[in-house]
Amino acid sequence: MALDIILLGPPGAGKGTQATRLEAERGMVQLSTGDMLRAAVKAGSPVGLQAKAVMEAGELVSDEIVSSLIGERLDELGVDTPVIFDGYPRTAAQADALDALLKARGRHLDHVIELEVDEEALVTRITGRFTCANCGEGYHDQFKLPLVPGTCDRCGHHEFKRRPDDNAETVRTRMAEYRAKTAPILPIYEARGIVTRIDGMADMDSVHDAIEAVLAPA
Ligand code: AP5
Numbered sequence: 001m002a003l004d005i006i007l008l009g010p011p012g013a014g015k016g017t018q019a020t021r022l023e024a025e026r027g028m029v030q031l032s033t034g035d036m037l038r039a040a041v042k043a044g045s046p047v048g049l050q051a052k053a054v055m056e057a058g059e060l061v062s063d064e065i066v067s068s069l070i071g072e073r074l075d076e077l078g079v080d081t082p083v084i085f086d087g088y089p090r091t092a093a094q095a096d097a098l099d100a101l102l103k104a105r106g107r108h109l110d111h112v113i114e115l116e117v118d119e120e121a122l123v124t125r126i127t128g129r130f131t132c133a134n135c136g137e138g139y140h141d142q143f144k145l146p147l148v149p150g151t152c153d154r155c156g157h158h159e160f161k162r163r164p165d166d167n168a169e170t171v172r173t174r175m176a177e178y179r180a181k182t183a184p185i186l187p188i189y190e191a192r193g194i195v196t197r198i199d200g201m202a203d204m205d206s207v208h209d210a211i212e213a214v215l216a217p218a
């Protein structure tokens with residue numbers, strides 16, 4: 001059976017950074033509801049129109065919308081494709097929905113990895129974040145600048161973009177949402193004995209190695 005995991009942690013914890021690396025190195029597929037919603041907003045689809053203002057305010061999009069996006073993506077994947085859930089589930093209702101979605105497809109969760117971080121440091125991480133407008137490679141004003149200024153390391157493109165919700169004020173709302181609605185779902189998975197906590201303040205390679213140590217025996 002495929003290895004399915006959840007990466008859990010507040011905004012800027014490094015979920016996307018680590019998921020991208022696991023995709024490249026392990027052939028896992030990252031299912032990020034944030035990325036799916038941003039694509040929907042960009043496309044101007046009905047889901048995007050509903051989600052845009054909610055995301056810009058840093059609040060949570062409805063459980064029904066995100067769970068149906070995840071269900072659709074799971075249906076496109078074979079049961080043998082290992083999946084990283086990034087930014088989903090974020091509420092108790094989404095955790096229930098994920099259980100049902102997985103069960104219906106003969107899948108199950110192997111690990112929930114929580115990236116433990118210092119929220120104040122995350123504000124710096126998030127407000128400094130930018131990505132290549134062409135390939136999506138992630139950068140940071142302080143921690144990871146392109147090797148050649150103004151040129152993407154991965155694809156050579158020269159345009160970069162920042163997320164509209166990556167400002168200090170919205171970040172505070174996103175963190176409050178995490179504390180109020182997402183952190184409380186951890187005990188559901190703790191009761192199943194599948195939670196591992198990792199120091200998300202360590203450098204990116206160390207976080208990666210710690211995740212590998214969890215996944216390797218699987
Ligand atoms: P989403 O896109 O999921 O955003 P988020 O949870 O706020 O998380 P981020 O993507 O900001 O952070 P990350 O943990 O991926 O960090 P990253 O690796 O980029 O959601 C956005 C919005 O969509 C939500 O607010 C909500 O409105 C909506 N939404 C999404 N899913 C939903 C759901 N399930 N239900 C309802 N609504 C939903 O790293 C951040 C920065 O730090 C980068 O610059 C990176 O280079 C740097 N960095 C990473 N790791 C390290 C490290 N170890 N050391 C130093 N720097 C690091």
Ligand code: MG
Pocket residue numbers: 015016017032034087
């Ligand atoms: Mg992310």
